[in-house]
Amino acid sequence: MITVTNAVKDFGDFRALDGVSLDVPAGSLTALLGPSGSGKSTLLRAIAGLELLDSGTIEIEGLDVTDVPPQRRGIGFVFQHYAAFRHMTVRDNVGFGLKIRKESKSVIRSRVDELLDLVGLGGLQDRYPAQLSGGQRQRMALARALAIQPQVMLLDEPFGALDAKVRAELREWLRRLHDEVHVTTILVTHDQEEALDVADHIAVLNQGRLEQVGEPTDLYDHPANAFVMGFLGSVSRLGNALVRPQHIHLRRIDEGVALAHTDWSADAVTERAIVERVTHLGFETRIELASIGTGEGFTVALTRADANVLGLSVGDHVLATADRDPSTASFDDYVI
Numbered sequence: 001m002i003t004v005t006n007a008v009k010d011f012g013d014f015r016a017l018d019g020v021s022l023d024v025p026a027g028s029l030t031a032l033l034g035p036s037g038s039g040k041s042t043l044l045r046a047i048a049g050l051e052l053l054d055s056g057t058i059e060i061e062g063l064d065v066t067d068v069p070p071q072r073r074g075i076g077f078v079f080q081h082y083a084a085f086r087h088m089t090v091r092d093n094v095g096f097g098l099k100i101r102k103e104s105k106s107v108i109r110s111r112v113d114e115l116l117d118l119v120g121l122g123g124l125q126d127r128y129p130a131q132l133s134g135g136q137r138q139r140m141a142l143a144r145a146l147a148i149q150p151q152v153m154l155l156d157e158p159f160g161a162l163d164a165k166v167r168a169e170l171r172e173w174l175r176r177l178h179d180e181v182h183v184t185t186i187l188v189t190h191d192q193e194e195a196l197d198v199a200d201h202i203a204v205l206n207q208g209r210l211e212q213v214g215e216p217t218d219l220y221d222h223p224a225n226a227f228v229m230g231f232l233g234s235v236s237r238l239g240n241a242l243v244r245p246q247h248i249h250l251r252r253i254d255e256g257v258a259l260a261h262t263d264w265s266a267d268a269v270t271e272r273a274i275v276e277r278v279t280h281l282g283f284e285t286r287i288e289l290a291s292i293g294t295g296e297g298f299t300v301a302l303t304r305a306d307a308n309v310l311g312l313s314v315g316d317h318v319l320a321t322a323d324r325d326p327s328t329a330s331f332d333d334y335v336i
């Protein structure tokens with residue numbers, strides 16, 4: 001367990017961390033998610049000891065490490081651009097931390113072989129970093145960080161510099177690796193899809209403050225506020241509410257029918273709207289609409305089958321309705 005309590009960090013007169021308190025469960029893979037500049041890296045670096053807090057405390061496994069230097073915190077750190085020793089083989093790079101700790105040659109050799117198999121680089125021991133792909137280099141970085149058997153792994157956008165396909169592969173690989181080694185891991189990312197894909201806990205940061213922390217489905221289904229809702233998944237503004245595009249139902253209406261433009265009751269929000277665009281995206285159909293009352297645009301996501309039944313085309317008039325879900329206690333927070 002990592003416990004951060006009331007962490008404050010100022011850079012000059014800019015407050016990068018503004019009283020962050022966070023528990024990271026032992027053995028979890030927790031993502032720190034937030035927009036650029038929200039303080040994710042600062043928080044990670046503070047946990048690593050690379051940044052000293054102005055106030056607040058950090059505990060790792062019950063031990064107050066606030067004033068403990070980085071090398072004595074039992075931490076493995078992987079950055080976006082891994083600084084490999086270019087003149088050393090993969091074997092020597094991965095074994096470096098063990099050599100510093102004066103482990104015997106045979107221990108280093110067997111541990112490095114084991115780790116390289118674990119990260120899928122078995123057989124590449126004698127290559128040099130320049131002879132690896134970007135994805136392989138990041139996996140080598142993970143192996144090197146794991147070599148010292150850290151209590152905690154801190155990953156700062158470890159796949160950020162790689163292309164989308166390799167990124168997606170490495171995410172899946174990281175998930176599986178974590179299932180095997182169970183080291184408490186914190187991953188910094190600004191990519192909500194990456195966080196939802198990989199993490200079992202997500203902490204959402206915004207302007208140096210923690211907005212919400214919880215399991216991915218919890219955050220998605222019960223976001224604490226409009227920021228979290230908008231950051232984790234798509235959002236449409238329907239009338240006076242923010243709702244998921246797939247939670248809006250459409251009913252075709254006759255253009256001439258006399259109906260109120262809107263109905264924002266306690267149970268549901270209804271807007272009369274006109275279809276502006278229909279896009280088929282695989283199994284999903286996205287309908288872009290404009291409210292007749294306010295002119296404001298919003299998007300609805302339908303399954304292809306439902307869209308076919310409705311058979312909507314540009315210019316059609318519809319009633320768009322979303323339930324105010326009573327189980328979502330904080331729904332009123334979304335009302336603008």
Ligand SMILES: Nc1ncnc2c1ncn2[C@@H]1O[C@H](COP(=O)(O)OP(=O)(O)OP(=O)(O)O)[C@@H](O)[C@H]1O
Nearest residue numbers: 011014016034035036037038039040041042043190
């Ligand atoms: N050493 C520093 N000196 C001055 N300001 C800093 C320093 N380090 C970070 N900051 C500022 O603190 C804020 C938070 O930075 P941080 O790197 O933690 O954000 P982030 O959420 O990780 O963003 P990104 O996703 O862009 O890396 C930013 O506005 C940044 O400019």
